[in-house]
Amino acid sequence: MRRAINIVPGSGTRILLAFLPFLLIACLYVVASAERQAANPGDKLLPPIAQMATSVSRLASEPDRRSGNLTLWSDTAASLRRLAMGLGAAASIGLVLGLALGLLPMASAGLSPLVAVVSMIPPMAILPVLFIVFGLGELSKVVLIVIGITPFLVRDLAMTVAAIPREQMVKAQTLGASTWQIMLRVALPQTMPRLIEALRLSLGPAFLFLISAEAIAAESGLGYRIFLVRRYLAMDVILPYVAWITLLAYLFDWLLARIARRGFPWAYGQEAR
Incomplete structure (x- = not known):
């Protein structure tokens, strides 16, 4: 009898x-949207796909009357800049402390x-404090991402380093390695693949903190745009923006x-087999 656990798809x-x-999901949406439009042609909750495509095309190709920028791309650039700065700072701090x-x-x-206690603080609860301390500019948004994911990175990497076989440390010391040499040549190479994996797991929370901060205080960004148009019930903009954020995260x-498997293939040898 062939068991389902042994069936591997080609x-x-x-x-x-x-x-x-x-x-x-797309078929269900099309059917639901058609039914709502048939019942109420002015319905805004589930706009037709053609309407969303028109809105996206307008936001991506027509300059904004106020700023002159292409709205979709300027929002994307602003959000990705903040996200990259936050992830970069969190990864650096997390690696060193870990x-x-x-x-x-x-x-x-x-x-x-201290790290354990800080990791239990809800980052969104201190967002007003960050705005008071760092202002409403870019820094407060980046700091929120850093505070939100750094404690997780620190604890995860610290456990990864602590799990390295003690024999490796003893052998390195026997060969005359200093603490810095052990850290850089023994612990660091084995920690880097885990750092990348931890960053992958942190992408969801990082985007959450970014969108939340942009929704409260920003003049550009994906989160800013979503909460700006919500007052008009502009689901033809909100839904594509949510899909775009999801695609960016993916x-x-x-x-x-790809970086992890190209840079550290030895860490994924079991998967290759």
């Missing part, structure tokens, strides 16, 4: 199965409780996965 079947849920806490007992004893995830 490449063609895998692609078909991957696209099938999206196709079903290595220190996982490798140095004194650092772990002094900082681990592309970020795919890119990080």
